[in-house]
Amino acid sequence: MNAANAPAVDTHCPYCALQCGMGLRPVERGSGAPDGPGVTVVERTAFPVNRGALCGKGRTAAELLVSGARLTSPLVRDPATGELAPATWDEALDRVADGLRRAGAEHGRDAVGVFGGGGLTNEKAYALGKFARVVLGTSQIDYNGRFCMSSAAAAHARAFGLDRGLPFPLADVARTGCVILVGSNLAETMPPALRYLTELRENGGRLIVVDPRRTRTAEQADLHLAPRPGTDLALALGLLHLVVAEGRTDEEFIAARTDGWDEARAAAMAHWPEMVERITGIPVPDLRAAVRMFCDAESSMVLTARGPEQQAKGTDTVGAWINLCLATGRAGRELSGYGCLTGQGNGQGGREHGQKADQLPGYRKLDDPAARRHVAQVWDVDPDALPGPGRSAYELLDALGGEIRALLLMGSNPVVSAPRAAHVEERIRSLDFLAVADVVLSETAALADVVLPVAQWAEETGTTTNLEGRVLLRRRALDPPPGVRTDLEVLGALAARLGREKGFPADPEEVFDELRRASAGGPADYSGITYRRIAAEDGVFWPCPELPEEAGAHPGTPRLFLERFATPDGRARFVPVVHRPAAEEPDEAYPVLLTTGRVLAQYQSGAQTRRVAELNAAAPGPFVELHPHLAERLGIADGELVAVESRRGRAAAPARVTAAIRPDTVFMPFHWPGPGRANTLTNPALDPTSRMPEFKVCAVRLERAQQVERA
Numbered sequence: 001m002n003a004a005n006a007p008a009v010d011t012h013c014p015y016c017a018l019q020c021g022m023g024l025r026p027v028e029r030g031s032g033a034p035d036g037p038g039v040t041v042v043e044r045t046a047f048p049v050n051r052g053a054l055c056g057k058g059r060t061a062a063e064l065l066v067s068g069a070r071l072t073s074p075l076v077r078d079p080a081t082g083e084l085a086p087a088t089w090d091e092a093l094d095r096v097a098d099g100l101r102r103a104g105a106e107h108g109r110d111a112v113g114v115f116g117g118g119g120l121t122n123e124k125a126y127a128l129g130k131f132a133r134v135v136l137g138t139s140q141i142d143y144n145g146r147f148c149m150s151s152a153a154a155a156h157a158r159a160f161g162l163d164r165g166l167p168f169p170l171a172d173v174a175r176t177g178c179v180i181l182v183g184s185n186l187a188e189t190m191p192p193a194l195r196y197l198t199e200l201r202e203n204g205g206r207l208i209v210v211d212p213r214r215t216r217t218a219e220q221a222d223l224h225l226a227p228r229p230g231t232d233l234a235l236a237l238g239l240l241h242l243v244v245a246e247g248r249t250d251e252e253f254i255a256a257r258t259d260g261w262d263e264a265r266a267a268a269m270a271h272w273p274e275m276v277e278r279i280t281g282i283p284v285p286d287l288r289a290a291v292r293m294f295c296d297a298e299s300s301m302v303l304t305a306r307g308p309e310q311q312a313k314g315t316d317t318v319g320a321w322i323n324l325c326l327a328t329g330r331a332g333r334e335l336s337g338y339g340c341l342t343g344q345g346n347g348q349g350g351r352e353h354g355q356k357a358d359q360l361p362g363y364r365k366l367d368d369p370a371a372r373r374h375v376a377q378v379w380d381v382d383p384d385a386l387p388g389p390g391r392s393a394y395e396l397l398d399a400l401g402g403e404i405r406a407l408l409l410m411g412s413n414p415v416v417s418a419p420r421a422a423h424v425e426e427r428i429r430s431l432d433f434l435a436v437a438d439v440v441l442s443e444t445a446a447l448a449d450v451v452l453p454v455a456q457w458a459e460e461t462g463t464t465t466n467l468e469g470r471v472l473l474r475r476r477a478l479d480p481p482p483g484v485r486t487d488l489e490v491l492g493a494l495a496a497r498l499g500r501e502k503g504f505p506a507d508p509e510e511v512f513d514e515l516r517r518a519s520a521g522g523p524a525d526y527s528g529i530t531y532r533r534i535a536a537e538d539g540v541f542w543p544c545p546e547l548p549e550e551a552g553a554h555p556g557t558p559r560l561f562l563e564r565f566a567t568p569d570g571r572a573r574f575v576p577v578v579h580r581p582a583a584e585e586p587d588e589a590y591p592v593l594l595t596t597g598r599v600l601a602q603y604q605s606g607a608q609t610r611r612v613a614e615l616n617a618a619a620p621g622p623f624v625e626l627h628p629h630l631a632e633r634l635g636i637a638d639g640e641l642v643a644v645e646s647r648r649g650r651a652a653a654p655a656r657v658t659a660a661i662r663p664d665t666v667f668m669p670f671h672w673p674g675p676g677r678a679n680t681l682t683n684p685a686l687d688p689t690s691r692m693p694e695f696k697v698c699a700v701r702l703e704r705a706q707q708v709e710r711a
Ligand SMILES: Nc1nc2c(c(=O)[nH]1)N[C@H]1C(S)=C(S)[C@@H](COP(=O)(O)OP(=O)(O)OC[C@H]3O[C@@H](n4cnc5c(=O)[nH]c(N)nc54)[C@H](O)[C@@H]3O)O[C@H]1N2
Pocket: 016, 017, 148, 182, 183, 184, 185, 186, 188, 189, 190, 210, 211, 212, 213, 215, 227, 228, 229, 230, 231, 232, 305, 306, 307, 308, 342, 343, 344, 595, 596, 597, 598, 599, 600, 601, 602, 603, 604, 605, 667, 696, 697
């Protein structure tokens, strides 16, 4: 068949949690793919979440498949020269097995660490968690999702007994009456999702956006509340205070479906509107207007993203927004509820199947004896041989070179993306042994003793779970280049070298079938989901248990909690929370607040998108966004280089002067390494429950910089 007429392979974007449906059509050599047959991205209008729409990242995603930046041979550091040099797969794998084995033998099993990523497919996340516990026998595994939605996950579990990003399909957003969108800039971070907010407003619904910046998303709002960074907890409590004061609670719902209201109400009542105005900077009339919009609508939702979550009090903050939903009867009902917009391609599934420090597949707890027995039986090991919970992501990175001597890293680039990154980089450099599996030579891979070049999304099959809890199938559309292996092949080969011939198949469907069994009966039950069903049904929402044959197939669960919450007694739990300041507040030495986040054309640490020409042209480098008043006070003009310094370090980037940000706050995107690396500055203060670092608030001082400074 002529390639141009070949049918497109249905699949999903490699980047964010929206997991937009797309098609991949083969292209012939010479027709746009210089390095051989490639694929081109085409529309897939039938997929309901994005209905064909893609952002620039998705549209250009195929470029990295044929990019010259791609790794196509394993690299091993030459002890003589200290440089990375091409090696055979056998040499590279032997070195990795040896490095991991030696650290364990000399310093104990917990001296070997594993760091995963929320971009890995369910199959890979599952295999990586199993590899750590069964092959390495280490408790020291965690992943970058800890930096992402762990606070919302913890708050979800605490209030509802279950953690799934959205408890309803995204399309419900267009049909509710009011949405409070807290700290999400989805016009840039999930552009096709903006359509649901537009439809909401076309349908007469109201949109409230809470963001210290007037973002492209905030511009769409009926009401934009611009809090001082780190004060969302006070804001949510202030709104709840007003809900009570104005008699807008839903007493019937509270009595029938919740516990703990008295304590939560008492805690909220301490947050008087005037006090909340002082803390947040949001005028009382705006607080009242928000309560009116939220309560006047017949149904309403609160959606949070990283703004309120990436704080050292993120769990309590999300808890306060959930309290607001529960007190007004806006949860566990059609078109109402609280949801978290997850982040990475498999941000949801990646946190369910065991790459998290405290977790076993199916969202089971590692410290639950019944869960250990169930999973141990699927893995064919002794439950007592499974290690216990380990350190959280930042704590794990902080222990590198100390108690942890060797690290296997798959699917993350912490040299750019971890908080207090200069310190983390120094910890990584102090390891006895580092192995990184990646598709490009990321800043972290460049520090490795061994780099393993792996296949990309379009070259291998696997499942992801999007922000709605919808399990999706990414299909292999082309062969990986010669010299490259899949992550599953890598784990299988390492397991064999470390004495486990069986249990690590390279076939993703075989891994998925084992994952189904391991998850059966757990909170995130995938046992009724098969590749075939996903393909036939545009995805399947978990929980989806396998039913006895005579009962037919379980339909999956697009909407959670309509009858009961997932707590043992079916009732949601209010959590009494009170406001507290950020871990680091501005003072005389560091008088300005720094917050960080994303821009449309770059993805995360930029390892992938900085290597795509069109995206790089659209967003070529870091910047510091600051208000004209602040710029004037500092004598900084638009485009001039500004140095930003915190207690962790110093960075410099061109100033972008804009009235769209609060005068007391500056914003930096975190996509770049080097002198403009935002994470040189960020504070690794951790949330006590979720262990989320405070990426969204720290104290800095600014000055005009003379020339490009080295980080
Ligand atoms: N283009 C692009 N898209 C992405 C990604 C990417 O890197 N690039 N990454 C994906 C991933 S993994 C994630 S997690 C999501 C993240 O998606 P978002 O959460 O939308 O992204 P952020 O830019 O980190 O933060 C959102 C907003 O929070 C605001 N904010 C900062 N501090 C505060 C605060 O204290 N309170 C409140 N209420 N808001 C605050 C920022 O001004 C910013 O506009 O995006 C996903 N999509």
